[in-house]
Amino acid sequence: MLLIPCPNCGSRDETEFHYGGQAHVAYPENPAGLNDREWAEYLFYRDNTKGAFAERWLHSTGCRQWFNMLRDTVTYDIQAVYPMGTPRPATAKTNATDAGTASTAADSTTTGNAAPSTSSTSITASSTTAPEGATK
Numbered sequence: 001m002l003l004i005p006c007p008n009c010g011s012r013d014e015t016e017f018h019y020g021g022q023a024h025v026a027y028p029e030n031p032a033g034l035n036d037r038e039w040a041e042y043l044f045y046r047d048n049t050k051g052a053f054a055e056r057w058l059h060s061t062g063c064r065q066w067f068n069m070l071r072d073t074v075t076y077d078i079q080a081v082y083p084m085g086t087p088r089p090a091t092a093k094t095n096a097t098d099a100g101t102a103s104t105a106a107d108s109t110t111t112g113n114a115a116p117s118t119s120s121t122s123i124t125a126s127s128t129t130a131p132e133g134a135t136k
């Protein structure tokens, strides 16, 4: 169980809070200009970071205020608590390289001390034709 330091109330039990998902997800500037895929990505796709992760929390049974928290998803270590609307604080342990950079190359065999290949394997649709049996 987490002991969460509310910026208004001090440290309280995790059961007093509600998780609000990933922090710093910006609302699209022109939502009407997005296609269905871009809109769905805004609504539903979130990072699944291993390590430091910025997330929103609500102190629902206390001051009822939202705040951001930087928490390590591996160790549950709370690294920072900061107000909504302020940028993510810099920490010594930011794992920005872990965020969604998994290689899909078939030959990505990295040994212990070899640097991972930086050859970009962009994921683009290689075929725009409809699958067999699809209706037009």
Ligand code: ZN
Binding pocket: 006, 007, 008, 009, 010, 059, 062, 063, 064, 065
């Ligand atoms: Zn509070």
